[in-house]
Structure formats: C-alpha cells, structure tokens
Amino acid sequence: xIQVLAFYLFATLAILSAVLVIMSRNPVHSVxxxxxxxxxxxxxxxxxxxxFIAMLLVIVxxxxxxVLFLFVVMMLDIDxxxxxxxxxxxxxxxxxxxxxxxxxxxFGIGAWRAGxxxxxxAGATEAAPMAASNIAAIGQVLYGKxxxxxxxAGIILLVAMVGAIVLTHRDRKDTRPQNxxxxxxxxxxxxxxxxxxxxxxxxxx
Amino acid sequence: MTQTFVNWGMTYDWAWFVATIAxxxxxxxPLMLAVAMIIYADRKIWAAxxxxxxxxxxxxFGLLQSFADGLKVFLQETIIPSAAxxxxxxxxxxxxxxxxxxxxxxxxxxxxxxLADINVGLxxxxxxxxxxxxxxxxxxxxxxxxxxxxxAMRAAAQMISYEVSIGFILICVVLWAGSFNLNAIVEAQxxxxxxxxxxxxxxxxLFPMWVMFLISSMAETARxxxxxxxxxxxxxxGYQTEYSSMSFALYWLGExxxxxxxxxxxxxxxxxxxxxxxxxxxxxxxxxFVWLCLKILFFFFIFSWVKATVPRYxxxxxxxxxxxxxLPLSLLFxxxxxxxxxxxxxx
Numbered sequence: 001x002i003q004v005l006a007f008y009l010f011a012t013l014a015i016l017s018a019v020l021v022i023m024s025r026n027p028v029h030s031v032x033x034x035x036x037x038x039x040x041x042x043x044x045x046x047x048x049x050x051x052f053i054a055m056l057l058v059i060v061x062x063x064x065x066x067v068l069f070l071f072v073v074m075m076l077d078i079d080x081x082x083x084x085x086x087x088x089x090x091x092x093x094x095x096x097x098x099x100x101x102x103x104x105x106x107f108g109i110g111a112w113r114a115g116x117x118x119x120x121x122a123g124a125t126e127a128a129p130m131a132a133s134n135i136a137a138i139g140q141v142l143y144g145k146x147x148x149x150x151x152x153a154g155i156i157l158l159v160a161m162v163g164a165i166v167l168t169h170r171d172r173k174d175t176r177p178q179n180x181x182x183x184x185x186x187x188x189x190x191x192x193x194x195x196x197x198x199x200x201x202x203x204x205x
Numbered sequence: 206m207t208q209t210f211v212n213w214g215m216t217y218d219w220a221w222f223v224a225t226i227a228x229x230x231x232x233x234x235p236l237m238l239a240v241a242m243i244i245y246a247d248r249k250i251w252a253a254x255x256x257x258x259x260x261x262x263x264x265x266f267g268l269l270q271s272f273a274d275g276l277k278v279f280l281q282e283t284i285i286p287s288a289a290x291x292x293x294x295x296x297x298x299x300x301x302x303x304x305x306x307x308x309x310x311x312x313x314x315x316x317x318x319x320l321a322d323i324n325v326g327l328x329x330x331x332x333x334x335x336x337x338x339x340x341x342x343x344x345x346x347x348x349x350x351x352x353x354x355x356x357a358m359r360a361a362a363q364m365i366s367y368e369v370s371i372g373f374i375l376i377c378v379v380l381w382a383g384s385f386n387l388n389a390i391v392e393a394q395x396x397x398x399x400x401x402x403x404x405x406x407x408x409x410x411l412f413p414m415w416v417m418f419l420i421s422s423m424a425e426t427a428r429x430x431x432x433x434x435x436x437x438x439x440x441x442x443g444y445q446t447e448y449s450s451m452s453f454a455l456y457w458l459g460e461x462x463x464x465x466x467x468x469x470x471x472x473x474x475x476x477x478x479x480x481x482x483x484x485x486x487x488x489x490x491x492x493x494f495v496w497l498c499l500k501i502l503f504f505f506f507i508f509s510w511v512k513a514t515v516p517r518y519x520x521x522x523x524x525x526x527x528x529x530x531x532l533p534l535s536l537l538f539x540x541x542x543x544x545x546x547x548x549x550x551x552x
C-alpha cells in the first residue's frame with residue numbers, strides 16, 4: 001500500500017517537474033525543477049530495488065552536474081524576450097528531436113518485450129544472482145563479466161578529461177602564483193641584513 | 206521498534222509507518238536540543254580560549270543562552286527584501302535545515318539502533334551532504350544582492366572541491382570494512398587495532414585518512430578556518446546577509462546540525478562509533494549511545510579549538526589544499542589501501 005502510494009507520488013512529481021522545466025519562464029527555476037525531477041527519479045529507483053543506482057543518481061547528477069549547471073545559469077545574464085523570439089524558427093527542429101526520442105522509446109520498450117540479448121564474450125564469468133546485495137551484484141557484473149568494456153570506458157573518459165584540460169588551458173605569463181614550498185624555505189637571514197651605515201652614507205640594497 | 210507496534214495489534218505496514226515516524230522524532234528532537242547546547246558549548250570554549258567568560262547571564266552558568274537567543278529570533282520580524290525572489294528566498298533555509306537532519310537517518314547509535322539500516326548507508330551520507338550546497342547557492346541567488354551571490358559562488362566551488370577528496374577517503378574506509386553499511390563498518394572496527402583498540406584510526410594506512418577527513422569535514426561544513434562563505438571582513442555575513450528572524454535561525458541550526466553530523470561521521474568511520482575505545486569487557490557496561498556522544502563531543506571540541514586558534518584561509522589557498530594536496534594524497538591512499546588489502550586479505 002505504502003509502496004503504491006510512494007510510486008504514484010514520485011512518478012507524478014517527476015512528470016510534473018519535468019513539464020515545469022520547460023514551462024517556467026526563469027531559467028534558474030527550470031534548473032531547480034530539473035533537480036526535483038532527478039530526485040524523484042532516484043526515488044523511483046529506490047522503489048525498484050536499485051538503491052545503488054539511486055544514490056549514484058543523486059550524487060552525480062544532483063550533487064555535481066546540476067550544481068555546475070545552476071552555477072552557469074545563475075552567472076549568465078539572459079534576456080528572456082530574445083529567447084522566446086526564436087520559438088517559431090526552432091519549432092520544426094524541436095519536433096524532429098521529439099519524434100526521434102519517441103521512436104527510440106517505442107523501439108526500446110519493444111526490444112525489452114522481445115527478450116534480452118547477450119553482449120558478453122564467450123567464456124566470461126557469470127554474474128552473481130540478484131539475491132546478493134545491490135552493490136555486490138553490480139560489482140560482480142562490472143568487474144567480472146564486463147571488465148574489458150568497463151575499463152575501456154574508464155580510459156576513454158580519462159582521455160576526454162585530459163583533452164578538455166589541454167584544450168582550455170592557457171599559460172598566462174602575467175600572473176604571479178604563490179609558491180608555497182619556496183615561501184616556506186625562506187629564512188630571516190635571506191630577507192634581512194643587519195647593517196650599521198656611517199652617518200650620511202646610506203645603504204646599498 | 207516495528208515489532209512493538211505489531212504486538213499492540215497493528216498491521217505490519219502501519220506498524221512500520223508509525224515506528225518510522227517515532228524514530229524520526231526520537232532522533233530529530235534530541236538533536237535540536239543538542240544543537241542548542243552545542244552552540245552554548247561552542248561559545249564557552251571559544252571564550253575560554255580568548256580568556257573571556259562567554260555567555261554567563263541567562264540561567265545557571267548561562268546554560269539557557271541558546272534558548273533565550275532562539276526566543277529572541279522567533280519574536281523578530283521576518284524581512285524579505287523587495288528585490289528578492291520570494292519563493293526561493295524562503296525555501297533556501299528550509300532546504301539547508303532539512304538536509305542537515307536527513308543524513309542522521311543512517312548513523313548507528315548502538316548495535317542495530319539505526320533508523321534506516323540500508324546497504325548503501327555511506328553513499329546516502331555522501332548524496333545528502335552533496336545537497337547541502339543548494340541551500341546556500343539558492344539563498345545567494347534569491348537574495349538578489351551582491352555579497353550573498355559572491356558567497357554562494359564560493360560555497361558551491363568549495364563544497365564540490367572537498368567532496369571529491371572526502372569520497373576517496375570514504376572509499377578507503379569502505380575497502381577496509383568491506384561494506385557500505387555504517388553498522389557493518391562499526392562492527393568491522395571491533396578490535397581493529399592489535400585486537401584491543403576499537404577503531405580504524407589505529408592503523409598506519411587509515412590514520413592519515415582520518416586527519417584528512419577531519420580537515421575536509423571542516424571545509425565541507427564551512428567552519429573556521431574555511432569559513433570563506435561568511436567571511437565578515439569581505440562579504441558582510443555571506444549568503445545570510447539578507448536573512449532575518451527564523452529564516453536566519455534555520456541556517457544557524459542547520460549549520461550546527463551539520464557540524465554535529467560530521468563529528469558523528471568522524472566517530473563512526475574512524476573511531477569505532479558506538480564501540481568503547483578499547484576492547485575490554487567492563488567498558489561495555491556503559492551503553493554504546495554514551496560512547497558515541499562522548500566521541501562526538503570530543504570531535505566538536507577539536508572543531509571549536511580550531512575555530513578559536515587558526516586564522517582564516519585565503520580562497521586560492523583553500524582551493525590549492527583541496528585539489529593539489531588532498532585529492533592526490535587521497536587517491537594515492539586508495540591505491541595503497543587496496544593494494545595492501547589485495548596482498549594480505551584477498552591475495
């Protein structure tokens with residue numbers, strides 16, 4: 001009973017906040033509704049028994065991606081009238097994307113109903129039965145059956161990250177960054193001199 | 206607790222529901238009292254280190270100071286700036302306060318005495334603590350004012366930076382304990398040090414992790430010396446500048462509830478949680494709840510001590526510490542810990 005109630009609560013809120021993402025006039029409000037949609041999706045995952053995925057959804061999307069998103073949207077100075085002006089021009093493109101998404105959803109559900117396929121190479125170790133805890137089961141699958149795919153995905157992400165840093169990094173000459181080890185190595189005798197100059201002579205530094 | 210309600214003649218569903226509500230109240234209400242007293246303790250410790258007396262007028266030894274402050278704040282007028290985004294302006298402190306209470310659901314107070322005994326307890330703590338930044342960022346933006354906005358930007362960058370290294374530190378603990386469940390992590394610390402010391406801190410690989418976790422938790426809760434989000438010399442009062450009355454009090458309470466939570470996590474993850482410090486029979490006569498509270502108070506004293514003695518970091522130093530010192534170090538220790546465990550336990 002409680003589960004059914006919770007499901008309808010999460011599902012309704014998810015759809016409602018997803019609609020409000022595109023309906024609200026203020027982009028910051030849009031991002032906040034998006035965060036609520038992520039949150040409700042995480043709630044649905046918990047109900048489906050995938051608590052590990054739910055927590056990852058909250059940590060990665062709500063905790064990191066959406067924060068940066070909010071950051072950027074808040075910093076931008078957006079002219080709302082200008083945004084709305086392009087609506088008619090962009091409408092066909094939007095419809096096309098919506099159609100593609102709908103078709104993919106239909107294909108996906110159709111393929112799911114037709115039964116699963118086996119992507120693993122022959123001779124790979126079998127996944128642990130789902131009776132084990134969620135994290136253990138996912139670990140068995142990722143680091144057992146799909147080890148090669150998982151590791152190569154990790155390498156690709158690393159390369160992408162290094163690439164992004166290399167592309168955006170510029171070596172500025174006009175900044176004076178603090179060198180902490182150099183500061184710590186500095187001793188009083190390096191910086192001060194004890195002198196007794198003659199009257200009227202001054203000091204050469 | 207569910208079983209008690211079932212025995213009273215409820216169906217299991219309703220018994221579970223009522224037991225959960227009762228559990229939430231059992232944690233949240235004493236926590237609020239603890240927060241009020243810990244604010245008093247913080248001021249007293251801080252005063253003692255500055256050779257002052259601290260609050261000593263309201264009640265015996267000034268014990269009722271926090272309640273007097275609460276009453277005063279409650280009776281004040283709530284001022285909403287006319288340029289503010291009203292809805293978000295009011296929601297922001299509620300988010301901070303709620304999130305500060307939510308994470309307590311998975312902290313074990315005694316063997317099995319935990320509201321939500323879930324498999325992914327530690328991930329839940331990480332997920333909830335990553336939400337804390339929203340209260341600050343939304344407040345900064347909704348105030349529509351210069352200094353709160355600067356503070357919100359600082360807070361967002363600061364919390365994300367330190368969450369990364371906290372994540373790696375927690376991975377070390379999880380690897381050693383072999384579980385994400387906080388109760389199982391506490392149990393794994395029973396006699397972890399030479400069979401007599403309870404706690405992961407008595408371990409050459411995990412002790413540096415604990416030191417880093419302590420510093421990171423100060424940065425995560427924006428306590429001094431990392432309180433750049435409310436640096437009064439630069440940003441007035443940071444994101445709280447436009448807040449008054451109860452909406453300000455919610456930030457205040459939420460902040461201290463967060464500090465207590467971080468102290469509880471320090472105790473639970475590295476110092477044996479509700480276990481007594483040493484694995485000796487007669488120490489178990491004292492209930493586990495008391496041991497946990499003592500440990501939380503000990504860590505809170507460290508937090509206050511640091512606040513009273515260490516000058517504030519500069520912003521670039523804060524970022525340097527997070528990204529250039531803690532991140533590589535914690536990554537190195539993940540490799541060391543997993544290598545050591547592979548060599549000794551699973552090899």
